[in-house]
Amino acid sequence: MNNEITRKLVIYNTLSRTKEVFEPIHSPHVGMYVCGPTVYSDVHLGNCRTFISFDIIYRYLLHIGYKVRYVRNITDAGHLEGDHDEGDDKFAKKAKLEQLEPMEIVQKYTLGFHEVLSMFNTLPPSIEPTATGHIIDQIEMIRKILESGYAYEVNGTVYFDVEKYSNNHSYGVLTNRKLEDLLEGTRELSGQDEKKGRLDFALWIKSKPETLMQWPSPWGNGFPGWHIECSAMSTKYLGTTFDIHGGGMDLQATHHTNEIAQSEAFSNVSPVKYWVHTNMLTVNGARMSKTAGNGFLPKELFTGNHPLLERGYSPMTVRFFMAQSQYRSTLDFSNEALQAAEKGYKRLMESLSVLDKIVPGEVSSVSIAELKEKCYAAMDDDFNTPILISHLFDAVRIINSARDKQETLTSDDLEMLKQIMHSFVFEVLGLKDESNNSAGNEVMEGLMNLIADIRKSARANKDWSTSDKIRDELSALGFEIKDTKDGFEWRLN
């Protein structure tokens, strides 16, 4: 096989609670499924963290040579607000509120989701299936589960029988919990409940006549339960067993636990080899969530239009901020942390333009090959982006020092350094340069050269008031001015 993957990647697997060597089932092909958003409201920053984390994972897998099929769903139906609500799903509820068709809601927030993720420079998944587009697949799967005896129908609603499943499977594997403990934590069955067991969850839910989104099924009209869509769609596109299943940690205990149960009841094999969970984004130590109402919308963050924000921060500042923590740790969100990230991000970007100005020397005073290996080693260790970034800052120091002739690099090493920076900063971390410099704008370039000339002669004549006036007023307009030996450099932020 000419697609030999040479890196030895280690991934933390929630199933075993240890780091495991990553060995795909059909290397170099990798199947990865990530739970996407429920599109009934705007995505907040916490949601974005998960998608950015998996974007970096996806990018690194591609970078080291894997052929990845990345499936991320859109939940646009069937996601109940709770077992005890009136039977409408989230879309119908919101639709009534806004006087819109459910699919209008879905369309609106799907577009918003894509817009936000594209601002964060995430790559689109290979397949982005919707729940409503896979009703038939879900019904088929439910039917098989009924046949296998792990589900039962009551009055048009189909429930998964957790206790029966537990007789020969371990229901709580993902969270390392025993059934008895789980039962202890659950509410008593209320009188109106038709479920047999307290942990049983709905696969198919009977609709009322007025329910807006409903489909015919062998059990009458209704709509699918939340968990079944992911099992049905991951099976359809990645097979009954695939490599990586990801999502936020909040999905681990319920959604993913139920997915495993459904899939095993359906196919009798464990559906996922590596379960990967990203940790939560917190604000003042508390988890950012829709229900808690402490969620920042990306738009508020970019504009600074939020009571907790002193000012706005750019999408790449935020992306860099997130990459500075490991995906399995909680990350706390604050003005100070964002300001620190912004400075660091700019310094990193700045060094990339310095890189083109370095004159190669006869020998190298530092080992670039070693630096390169350290960068890969960091990512190979469960995608440790903070360690990677610490090495990239070593590179920044080398680059700046080489410009100042304090370090020297051979032309080969200089090439390697450029390649490392390009690969890791742009391809793997998925950052991009947001600064708006002269590239592609000749008028601006000519204008700035003219101003630079005027200021240069003013300085030569020790006319400091003119030279300072030019600098100060350009700064006020948003230009960043840096004096050099022969003039000044500028960039527009």
Place this chain on the structure above:
RNA sequence: GGUACCUUGACCGAGUGGCUAGGUAGCGGUCUGCAAAACCGUCAACGGCAGUUCGAAUCUGCCAGGUACCUCCA
């Protein structure tokens, strides 16, 4: 109540049984007309109490504080 997890310097945040994380901020210096940037140097930490160990911030126990999940949430 049950089950997990977390507590690192001014702030964010890695890691590890003995070896400088990194960024931001601070301090001193180089450079500069001044500033900014950059570079060099530097300060500073491992919640508390016991234990295991030649050695623990890293392992164990207890305590304190915090968070999450068990019910919709990435």
